Amino acid sequence: MTALVVGGAPLRAARTVALVLSGGLLITLAAKVQIPFWPVPMTLHTLAILALSLAVGPRLAVAMVLGYLAAGAAGLPVFSGTPERGLGLAYMAGPTGGYLAGYLVAAGLVGALAAGRGFLGRVAAMLAGLTAVYVLGLAWLALFVPADRLVALGLAPFLLGDLVKVGLVAAGAAALPGLRRIARSTTR
16 A cells, blocks of 8 residues: 555556556457448548547557557457458458558657647648558558559548548547546656
């Protein structure tokens, strides 16, 4: 009990772990949601990662995505299309592996670029994060599809949905300062 009173480090560590696990769970749930959209159904991966990155900053957002990826690598069915399309490292080494790596980069990038910025700065940070997701995703996908089909298969079907997600996160960002305060108190 004295450890909780003196310094409070164990309590902060417990809150940080709880936040990281909660973020990983939120990303998992977002991966499982499929919204009918044109030209392909839309999941909410990107929305969750962008929102968490704005809310908790780069360190915790990266930890949340790392936790999510670790759970997936361990064989838990956390990714979109799992377990039907495979599990674990085999899934991660498949066509969507670059996008998964892009989520990790985007979490840190969006969290860092958006810190202390206004509406337009947050939107720009999210667009930079999306760019990272697409660059890594397309680079990896190029190992699986012909170059002349890369944009048609790996970018065009998802771009409109991802821009809608950026708009939704930007509009909802006003509700996030409370979560940001909680996250900051765990990392002090």
